Amino acid sequence: MSGPLTGIKVIEIGTLIAAPFAARMMAEFGADVVKIEAPGEGDPIRKWRKLHEGTSLWWYLQSRNKKSISVNLKAAEGVELVKRLAEGADVLIENLKPGALEKLGLGWDVLHALNPKLTMVRISGYGQTGPYKDRPGFGAIGEAMGGIRYTTGEPNGAPARAGVSLGDSLASLHAVMGALMSVLRVKTGQGNGQVVDVSLVESVFNLMESLVPEYDLLGHVRERSGGALPGIAPSNTYPTKDGGYVVIAGNSDPIFKRLMRAIGRGGLADDPALASNDGRVAQVVMLDAIIAEWTSSHTIAYVLGVLKEAGVPAGRIYSVADIVADPHYQARGMLLDAELPGGQAVKMPGIVPTLSETPGEVRWQGPALGEHTSSVLAELGYGEQDIARMRAEGVVQ
CATH class of the missing domain: 3.40.50.10540 (Crotonobetainyl-coa:carnitine coa-transferase; domain 1)
Incomplete structure (x- = not known):
């Protein structure tokens, strides 16, 4: 050794x-x-x-x-x-x-x-x-x-x-x-x-990030948010047509633009109000609904293929069976x-x-x-x- x-x-x-x-x-x-x-x-x-x-x-x-x-x-x-x-x-x-x-x-x-x-x-x-x-x-x-x-x-x-x-x-x-x-x-x-x-x-x-200063300075108590990442948008878990789920992290400024264009929403990619994270957070409910509408119309394989081509971080949720079968884990x-x-x-x-x-x-x-x-x-x-x-x-x- x-x-x-x-x-x-x-x-x-x-x-x-x-x-x-x-x-x-x-x-x-x-x-x-x-x-x-x-x-x-x-x-x-x-x-x-x-x-x-x-x-x-x-x-x-x-x-x-x-x-x-x-x-x-x-x-x-x-x-x-x-x-x-x-x-x-x-x-x-x-x-x-x-x-x-x-x-x-x-x-x-x-x-x-x-x-x-x-x-x-x-x-x-x-x-x-x-x-x-x-x-x-x-x-x-x-x-x-x-x-x-x-x-x-x-x-x-x-x-x-x-x-x-x-x-x-x-x-x-x-x-x-x-x-x-x-x-x-x-x-x-x-x-x-x-x-x-x-x-x-x-x-x-x-591990709790900015939890304390958010509360102390702003009086904000971070609550449960399901699959979303509070204050960072868009980043959530979205359903697909074949009954699965895909996690999409489109929360950096350039990635957001690529994501919107990949799902056919180029107008949102060019919207000045959504150019930075704080603007997207203010409209996160609308953005999540639009993304979920798109993912729900396609299979996991199709969604991941499109987002890979666009350079958008995305992945399906793995079970242990998925992990053991995955070639990247093996490699x-x-x-x-x-x-x-x-x-x-x-x-x-x-x-x-x-x-x-x-x-x-x-x-x-x-x-x-x-x-x-x-x-x-x-x-x-x-x-x-x-x-x-x-x-x-x-x-x-």
């Missing part, structure tokens, strides 16, 4: 989504990730969503390239084992409730004293400080309180959610960014490690052929982003619980007898 993070050692003490997804991304680009799981069932995500022969397909994706060790953190020797790992690590990523690591004797003060260069990434619902810090928080709550749920859905309907764990995944992305910024500071000699405090709520809030390496335990072939998502010189790589799918316990402990200097004793005493599995 020669990824850009080769040589970076990461400890993951997390379950389900936010911390594990962050560690997975680092593992895909070469980091040596050791995932610590509780004895027994391990990470609950092993049983989430769709299962294949008793194990979640999501698990195989979420934990690829990671080493799994099963450690009882309620045992004093298990805590000492983690400290020993931390002494040689660059990053520790966790998503436990604030204060949980401190109760185990693995708080920031303890680990920083053992390894001043360690970066601790802490993902929680509301952050490590503030009046809400002790509240339990899941990604769905982050989406609700971060502002995105309020703006998602049809104007007269209930707030809607995306069909994936958006809040958790946004926190993961912020966690990786924070971890890499901290590690870069250490590696370039600018200082020691630090705490990267990632909140699910704030990770969603960070970009976004669909990888993998093999599960027992030899079952399966497609998995590719690695994002694409790096030209040091691309990411999948070395193995999510491991069995504790699969790497012996090898990792041996690397830390534990002998065979010590490992056998710890197994017998329930310190490791």
Whole structure:
């Protein structure tokens, strides 16, 4: 493995989504990730969503390239084992409730004293400080309180959610960014490690564009708008003759002109009142109706063909079946052929982003619980007898 993070050692003490997804991304680009799981069932995500022969397909994706060790953190020797790992690590990523690591004797003060260069990434619902810090928080709550749920859905309907764990995944992305910024500071000699405090709520809030100044200065509360993009026109989802939908983004000035001419409305293309976005926003209802009238008279294939020729951004809404069949996804390496335990072939998502010189790589799918316990402990200097004793005493599995 020669990824850009080769040589970076990461400890993951997390379950389900936010911390594990962050560690997975680092593992895909070469980091040596050791995932610590509780004895027994391990990470609950092993049983989430769709299962294949008793194990979640999501698990195989979420934990690829990671080493799994099963450690009882309620045992004093298990805590000492983690400290020993931390002494040689660059990053520790966790998503436990604030204060949980401190109760185990693995708080920031303890680990920083053992390894001043360690970066601790802490993902929680509301952050490590503030009046809400002790509240339990899941990604769905982050989406609700971060502002995105309020703006998602049809104007007269209930707030809607995306069909994936958006809040958790946004926190993961912020966690990786924070971890890499901290590690870069250490590696370039600018200082020691630090705490990267990632909140699910704030990770969603960070995406909310000009929501706050619009409210503070103008008293404007952005509401749900269905498939439209408020304040940017025309950009919406439009029906087609064959029962499908197409997303059209004709919202830059030159693209708008091309769109209008492509649908036979050259007069609107040359209308000075529609020459800039603010003028189009004022007449967005009229523009959306005109575009929808045109798309409703044609098939998706025809609409996309015309708009491609005109240089107007447009696309139909893909299901997973569309994604898997799409030649562009295939050409970009976004669909990888993998093999599960027992030899079952399966497609998995590719690695994002694409790096030209040091691309990411999948070395193995999510491991069995504790699969790497012996090898990792041996690397830390534990002998065979010590490992056998710890197994017998329930310190490791």
